[in-house]
Amino acid sequence: MITDLKTLVKFSPTQKNEFFSTVRKRVDEYFEVNNISKHANAVMVTKSVVLLAAYILPFIFLVLFNPPFIIAAGIWIFMGAAVAGIGMSVMHDANHGAYSSNDVVNYIMGHTLNLVGGAVFNWKLQHNILHHTYTNISGMDEDIQDRAVLKFSPHTKVKPFHRFQPFYAVFFYGLMTIYWVMAKDVIQFRKYTRNGLNKNTRSQSILTLLLIISNKLIYAFAMVFVPVFFFGLALHQVLLGILIMHFVGSIILSFVFQLAHTVEGTSHPLPDDTGTIQNEWAIHQMNTTVNFSRQNKLISWYVGGLNFQVEHHLFPRICHVHYPKIAAIVKQTAEEFRVPYMENRTFFAAVKSHFNTLKRFGLPHMNEVLA
Numbered sequence: 001m002i003t004d005l006k007t008l009v010k011f012s013p014t015q016k017n018e019f020f021s022t023v024r025k026r027v028d029e030y031f032e033v034n035n036i037s038k039h040a041n042a043v044m045v046t047k048s049v050v051l052l053a054a055y056i057l058p059f060i061f062l063v064l065f066n067p068p069f070i071i072a073a074g075i076w077i078f079m080g081a082a083v084a085g086i087g088m089s090v091m092h093d094a095n096h097g098a099y100s101s102n103d104v105v106n107y108i109m110g111h112t113l114n115l116v117g118g119a120v121f122n123w124k125l126q127h128n129i130l131h132h133t134y135t136n137i138s139g140m141d142e143d144i145q146d147r148a149v150l151k152f153s154p155h156t157k158v159k160p161f162h163r164f165q166p167f168y169a170v171f172f173y174g175l176m177t178i179y180w181v182m183a184k185d186v187i188q189f190r191k192y193t194r195n196g197l198n199k200n201t202r203s204q205s206i207l208t209l210l211l212i213i214s215n216k217l218i219y220a221f222a223m224v225f226v227p228v229f230f231f232g233l234a235l236h237q238v239l240l241g242i243l244i245m246h247f248v249g250s251i252i253l254s255f256v257f258q259l260a261h262t263v264e265g266t267s268h269p270l271p272d273d274t275g276t277i278q279n280e281w282a283i284h285q286m287n288t289t290v291n292f293s294r295q296n297k298l299i300s301w302y303v304g305g306l307n308f309q310v311e312h313h314l315f316p317r318i319c320h321v322h323y324p325k326i327a328a329i330v331k332q333t334a335e336e337f338r339v340p341y342m343e344n345r346t347f348f349a350a351v352k353s354h355f356n357t358l359k360r361f362g363l364p365h366m367n368e369v370l371a
Contacts, residue, residue: 012280052090075241083177116249149168265353289310290344293347300324305324
């Protein structure tokens with residue numbers, strides 16, 4: 001990954017294509033002609049209430065009634081699905097500035113991430129800057145950074161165990177958010193401060209770090225201390241329930257995000273000797289991003305439009321409830337300019353494509369390609 005901001009990749013200003021200016025004009029016209037806000041509507045607000053209630057109310061039920069663990073486990077699983085829903089549908093839009101034209105509303109809704117144990121400051125740096133700018137560029141996009149025994153890039157060294165990653169990947173996907181809650185935010189904060197991605201002053205950084213740690217402690221207090229010491233729940237059952245919740249939420253989140261970029265058909269370009277990607281940014285996004293299940297309304301509702309990742313990467317400040325409508329505009333314009341518009345028609349086709357890609361990245365001959 002990047003060690004300092006001097007190594008940031010650039011996109012070629014010479015590779016001109018009128019695709020993005022045209023599609024942006026057409027999308028803007030769609031909202032103007034129909035007199036529609038690009039931000040949240042009643043559907044989005046209702047969804048936010050439902051998902052937050054699906055996370056908070058079951059927890060209150062657990063604390064107040066302490067049901068048998070077989071029932072409690074089912075409730076924790078349900079909460080895990082709600083955690084993923086909040087991450088995909090609520091805090092995600094807000095932290096992109098897409099939820100509302102009001103920065104205060106975006107700030108409040110963005111901090112629903114704190115309710116599930118995350119930290120907004122790091123998330124914005126990793127996701128909004130690194131992932132959305134440098135999508136699928138090895139060493140820049142942390143979403144394709146190798147993790148423990150998982151390999152998501154064709155440009156990193158293949159190790160013997162990588163050939164088995166299609167078989168063990170799901171288990172490690174399930175550990176993502178528990179690692180995030182316990183350690184990742186502090187590790188990331190330190191890294192982003194050292195490499196200059198965190199542009200705050202020293203005093204601002206100290207305050208931000210204290211807030212991150214404080215939020216972690218508040219989360220632990222609410223999720224563990226309150227149920228155990230105020231309401232008499234068994235410590236081991238609470239801890240096991242939290243693990244179950246995060247395992248479920250992590251698997252859902254991991255799959256949804258991986259199905260957009262670590263699938264067949266996407267490119268993983270490397271910069272040239274001058275640190276330049278020989279493409280303009282918008283075309284790069286079209287080459288590295290894939291939609292899935294665009295016609296499935298239930299999936300679209302739950303995953304916060306992240307099955308419309310093409311539209312999201314081009315227009316991250318438009319609320320996801322509008323993606324199904326503007327997708328036709330984006331696809332038609334892409335076809336006119338002979339720009340790729342990639343999609344898997346079903347969720348299962350996308351999952352199959354993802355596992356095929358994991359298998360390909362883990363093959364020993366990939367090291368010969370690197371050499």
